[in-house]
Amino acid sequence: MPTYDYLCDGCGHGFELFQKVDEKLKKTCPECGKKQLRRLIGAGGGIIFKGSGFYETDYRSSDYKKRQKEDSAPSPKDTEKKSDTTKPAKSKDGSTS
Ligand SMILES: [Zn+2]
Known part of the structure; x- marks a missing residue:
């Protein structure tokens, strides 16, 4: 509504x-x-500066923090994978030259 x-x-x-x-x-x-x-x-569209508006931004920011945490968690795994794929690539390079 x-x-x-x-x-x-x-x-x-x-x-x-x-x-x-x-x-x-x-x-x-x-x-x-x-x-x-x-x-x-609403000139400002969804901008409601009373009541529920505050809660909405609160939810959003906490959700943002969660996502950032989730983002930072898998990143070390990502670098591991990256280094894994870099090794065979290097050896390939070495064998070519
Ligand atoms: Zn009046």
Whole structure:
């Protein structure tokens, strides 16, 4: 369910609202009761700077760290393999010349 940002032109009250895509736009401000609500369509797209936004970036960064750890783990094996393949290549070279 997408989150929509609303801003009231009447009183300046801003809030987030979870709405289904096919739900009608909310127009009446819950604060002042004026029908001056404006839906702010994400200029920043997925950038939500309140609540869940922080958690999302948290998850992402921890996931990143995990991947980095996993990346650094197999790298020594990789160099072993590389040196293994380098040895026969060298001997081949030697026999050619
Ligand atoms: Zn208002």
